[in-house]
Amino acid sequence: SQKIEQNSEALNIQEGKTATLTCNYTNYSPAYLQWYRQDPGRGPVFLLLIRENEKEKRKERLKVTFDTTLKQSLFHITASQPADSATYLCALGTNAGNMLTFGGGTRLMVKP
Amino acid sequence: GAVVSQHPSWVICKSGTSVKIECRSLDFQATTMFWYRQFPKQSLMLMATSNEGSKATYEQGVEKDKFLINHASLTLSTLTVTSAHPEDSSFYICSGGQNEQYFGPGTRLTVT
Numbered sequence: 588s589q590k591i592e593q594n595s596e597a598l599n600i601q602e603g604k605t606a607t608l609t610c611n612y613t614n615y616s617p618a619y620l621q622w623y624r625q626d627p628g629r630g631p632v633f634l635l636l637i638r639e640n641e642k643e644k645r646k647e648r649l650k651v652t653f654d655t656t657l658k659q660s661l662f663h664i665t666a667s668q669p670a671d672s673a674t675y676l677c678a679l680g681t682n683a684g685n686m687l688t689f690g691g692g693t694r695l696m697v698k699p
Numbered sequence: 700g701a702v703v704s705q706h707p708s709w710v711i712c713k714s715g716t717s718v719k720i721e722c723r724s725l726d727f728q729a730t731t732m733f734w735y736r737q738f739p740k741q742s743l744m745l746m747a748t749s750n751e752g753s754k755a756t757y758e759q760g761v762e763k764d765k766f767l768i769n770h771a772s773l774t775l776s777t778l779t780v781t782s783a784h785p786e787d788s789s790f791y792i793c794s795g796g797q798n799e800q801y802f803g804p805g806t807r808l809t810v811t
Contacts, residue, residue, distance in 0.1 A: 619798060630792045630802030631743070633700060676742065678800075684748075685731055685797060691742040 589615045591690035593677060599696045606664040608693045610677035613658060617679035620653055620660050621687065625674045634675075635662075667697045701727045703795055705803035712783055712810055719779045720806045722793030728773035729795035734766075737790045737805075749776040749793075783810040 592611045600606050610620070619638045623631035637644045637653045637660070644651045650663040664671050674694045678687040702725040712718050722732060730751045735743040747768055748756040755768035767779040776795075780787055788810045794800040 621799060623802075628790075628805065628807070630703075630705075630794070630805045631800075633796075633799045633801065636799050680798060685800065686733065686745065686748060687800060688745070689743045 589613070589688060591615070591677065591679060591688060593675075593690040593693045595691055595693070597694040597696055599698065600667055602668060602697055602699050604667055606667045606671065606695055606697070608662040608675050608677075608695065610660040610662070610690055611658060612679060612690075615658070615679055615688075616681070618682045619680050620651075621678045621680065622649075622651060622660075622662050623676045623678060623689075625676060625692065627674075631676055664695075667695075669697045669699050671695060672697050700799075701725075701796060701801040703793065703801045703803040705791075705793060705806050707806060708804060709807040710809070712808070714784055714810055715782055717779055717781045718783055718808060719777055720791055720793075720808075722776045722778070722795075722803050724774045724795045724801075727795070727801075729776075730773060732770060732776040732793055732795040733800070734768065734776070734778050735792045735794070737792060743792065746778075749778075751776075780808065783808070785810045 590613045621636045622634045625631040648665045652661045674692045676692045677690045704723045706721045732749040734746045749770040751770045757763045770776040792805040794802045
């Protein structure tokens with residue numbers, strides 16, 4: 588069955604360091620992968636989308652890589668700030684409709 | 700990004716009653732919207748796909764007679780939890796969009 592795995596343990600890092608979050612998937616051939624940020628009690632907010640034919644995408648302090656051979660995406664936040672503390676979700680989609688399948692999310696804590 | 704609103708943001712109801720949650724796309728039209736539920740510290744679980752002008756598509760294990768979905772216009776989808784029970788208490792979130800999804804702020808339902 589399809590599975591999307593994110594590290595369920597919280598990631599604690601020091602302010603200014605680079606945070607790296609991992610998303611692995613099995614039994615899935617996504618056309619694209621997305622990353623979302625979710626704060627407690629709020630809906631997820633879209634961050635980045637990367638397509639299967641793209642290796643890397645950047646947006647300000649964010650960088651996403653997508654390796655369809657390894658079936659893995661890495662999400663980096665450089666120069667992290669306490670305000671980056673949140674849960675980050677990866678989601679996979681296909682070209683058959685707009686439905687997304689979400690991973691379990693990883694909570695990031697950036698300490699000052 | 701696009702804006703999706705939900706109403707109410709929170710609701711407390713008695714067991715056996717029904718609750719309606721509205722999801723509106725404020726600045727775009729959505730032929731398809733998605734309804735999720737989320738338990739504390741867990742990821743989003745897709746409940747159903749709401750299709751404008753036609754029946755919703757429910758995920759396996761979701762009772763269509765209990766979670767009634769109506770998508771009467773291109774900007775409004777509603778989820779009605781019928782005969783609510785305490786186990787229906789959860790955080791309900793809707794989304795709409797193309798590849799990237801725009802999420803509503805969520806509705807916290809508590810059934811006493």
